[in-house]
Amino acid sequence: MFSIKPPKDQDIGKLPAAVIPTIDVTTDRKTLCSTLETINSILRHGESHQKLECVEKIMLAVYRDDTKQSKNYDKALVKTKVFETMLELMKFKDYNDLLFKDDETRDLNIGIVSCIMNVTNFLKGVGVAIAEAGGISLLTDICRFKPFLKLLQNEHIYSFMLSVVAILHNIGRLTSVPQYFSESKTAEALVPFFDSKDERLKIYAFIGAAQTCNDSEIHMLVDTKGVISSILKYVQKATESCSCCYGGAELKELMEGIEKLASADPNKKKILEAGALPIFQTILDLDKPEEQALTARVLWTMTFDDDVAKEVKSSKALLDKLEILSKSSDKAVRSNVKGLLYNIEQRCKKKVEEQKPSKIKTGKQQDKHLFISYSWKEKEIVLKLKDLLQEKGLPIWIDTEQMRGSTLQAMAEAVENAALVLICMSESYKHSPNCRLESEYTYRCGKEYIPLMVQKYYKPDGWLGALLGTKLFIDFSGKYQFEPKWNELIKELQQHKMLGNEETNQETAIVATPVESTSSTKLKISTIDDVNQWLISNKLEKSFGEISQEIKCTDIDKRSQNQAQFGNFYSTNCIQGLRYSEETITFWVTVKKLFKGKGVNFFRGFKAQGLEKDKECISPKDCRINFAVPSNPTLASESTKYTVGLENPGILETSLNAFAEKN
Template identity: 40%
Template structure:
């Protein structure tokens, strides 16, 4: 758990040579130090809080323990109201209220998420950023009246953002990413890291950024503030906590095109596997520098979403450690590890290594019968991919006997469930039949998913960061593609640009934007026109060509809002006139360098024959790419999208 220490142990106060007179980012003045004060005892310190709308109550911490959750939330909201009403934060009340919020974190450990969610709902994120910016301007190390509220504000934000994704995302929306990134790049801080208080601010800033990075739909905040570039120097620090939290944060925010610089060159994967091994070997706390095995595995899982990293995780020695974790009795470790194996297994080479590693598949088979739903889901999902059930060429599963294409299948991430429900209800009102897994128990319903895709008229692919990161969603998307089903991409997240395997699936297809950039009804109108009755009640849809075409005519016809990513459009070619060199250039332009040796003898006429083969003998075409040319799934998608553009 990436949480701070219990404030009951106290902050590391300034003393002697460890003190600093540097001020916060953006304040160029310097200040003098004052002697630090003794902190009052936590259980006897009194804090004033507005328990009702009209009265102030003075309560001791001991009297605030063992309250029902609803009373706790009332007090939490009241404290935030009091903080919002303060004109100055360095007069004592600011520290007391922030410390009181922190005490609830430790006294009500089973309700941390609920408290964090409540803080998000009542505006605590914006208040936190306002307080920190205000005290930055004053100079946070000027005296204890400023330092103490600063310390408790960082501490409270750090802890609750670890417990609540909702609060973490609210912090991002309130400009916290920019503020914390400025802290990490502030040269006076970096030159005074020997100061315990400066070190704490850097540690809290990194840790809170890590917590924010794990929440959905926030990656663009990190990109806008160049946070990756600011974090990289911390990887070279001797301090292993700073090194670890920096690498884990990068795992969540790195873009695929930055992977070589930010991941390969820094040795992040190998280091995380090394620390993971040390954490599992610990006989006491089963942690390494405060990080549990499941937290480190989550970081590897995020990195493994990038197909470029999958084999690197295995080559770094992860499989023996994963086997230990699958056999350990901690359900969270089991679920996280099986989930990571599921993510890795989309690579054929990795899949073979997993199969060959003694004990790994049997361990997953044991967990597939677990009573824990999350463990079972991840284990069954991993086995589905490992055993080739997603591949029509290797699957031994009998296909559905149904022949009609009678419904719309919606493939989506749980993060977008509310928006997906709106789309589904609108489709039902319009007379469409919709197949959707509201429980998102992917592993236990993969058989049902496969049959639903096979019998669908069309599949809606709901694109977002979380969709790309989910092995369950990738399983559905790949199965849709393997079955050569018609699919329509829907954009569910603002400022998201699909890359990697999801970008390859999108190719040059039109997508309909449901991210909120356009009115919902306008996007829905465009989608309904694109569906053209496929999946509607009372009729069985017939086979139709791919509806999400890219011609200007199609854009004009659909009055909704079909879009395509401009940098993914392939330039047109007069195929028959292409020379062998032209074909080679065409392959490289489409990031298909891997195909150049096998297709070196192809000219435009032969390439056109390959396009005709796709249309007239698709099963043989895809088998050729898969078994003869041994293309990866992403390369098959790229080649298919590119050849569709030829004319």
């Protein structure tokens, strides 16, 4: 083994091919990094043919069965920033130059994406480094380049784009980089490939979109073009292959794609109707625990559709196999299969009344525990909360060892005996069948629950959004400082009689006072994001958009003083001949409920310039709601008027904040 001293930049172009170093991944990392630094210099300053040879050597070195060597190679590639250099080589003002500038440039760029595709299939660190270096944005933009989309029959464009789509899919499988795909709207950029006549490209794009989309984009995955049938054909072919691979895709990654597709409720039945059950049974018959566990999990997710659950239950051969696997020596297989069987039984009961929890003798309210429902991915923050809550003497029921499936009865009894449930929301929580089982059982038992947000910028929708309803969550995602949010949780636990008032002292109390809400969780208005969440929970966000950071509030308005003494007074000042939109009425009613019983006087006004009285509706952006709050409860004549003006939505935040501080 030897260390290679990188040549001077001006001499690189003169290097003969034989001098370009061979990558030996069996060497120590220092020597390996030295070799890669030389290669990186050639990539930056060498001739096109030299660069291409370097790219090929990097790709060939990745094929290693030794896990330790692969990890060493992964870290060395990240440290020397070889792939950042490759991305720089692909940056052209006109993407046509990627393939049509000249033959050498074309071959180099096809070689680069082929190399990145193969390396990201094996090495996670490189995938993360590419995402952090702007690779997702670049590759997504290339997917949007219409001249390439129109010429996919060209062999060079096809080869190039197939690799680009595969790279996005490979990196999309990583759990640490979803924000880059959301920012670039990668899933949306892959949708045009769903219409491709090439089955392989179509499948790569569909599974890639499944891996890279967030919950707000999941609707794009509802299959209307029969892509699921094509994917299942690949799955079937992969089960027949000794390598469990077909068309360049492994059985495991195909099933991971199917699992993500199944998270879109309309797809559950589509997967069933495409003939999935016999194919899934074939996988369960394989002696491959990892694939068996994944397939059981896919079926578990699908059986949240009642029709799918009934179909699975009616398949005796499949049920017999599942019963055998429920006793598997593999923990993941055993737990996923037990969860699947439990869910089938719950779903196939004819009436909701038959699903009532069994009667269990419980202690007094103060003896009951706090049940924490969470996804294992967010265990760090959840276990921190668990430890802090236990320090306050709260009895906690939490699965800290992922004992899924084998403890389903224990889970059911724990929910039934819980005084309160903490639901820790995240994207992984929504997609976890076990978490869905816990939360649905919580709701079915009529248990009070507090929603906690544990993933930054996540917006719940689907079944989890429905469960959230009008409740405001407490944000432990890391977006805000921990202490204020911890104090909010303590306040909630006090309101639910889980803790005494002495647990919160004056120094750590929340600044904003809770405002009455129609939900069992008190509404708190302390930040602009709280107002945004309030709008979302009341389905008003489409009307108003995101609350801006612009803050403005009106001064004392003497005209409102007299009305302030009438308590909960609600008046309407209408412009004759104008109709109100449904959204406007919803807004007024919702705001009134928000301040019910707080001594607020409402005044409604309009800005009607430019509206035709006999045709137009008043929309939220054209209306204002004025309300007056006594600045001193003992002097009703003194009041401050606040204006909720939709032309400047920031006023809403200021108004609600000011109101909360006074009450």
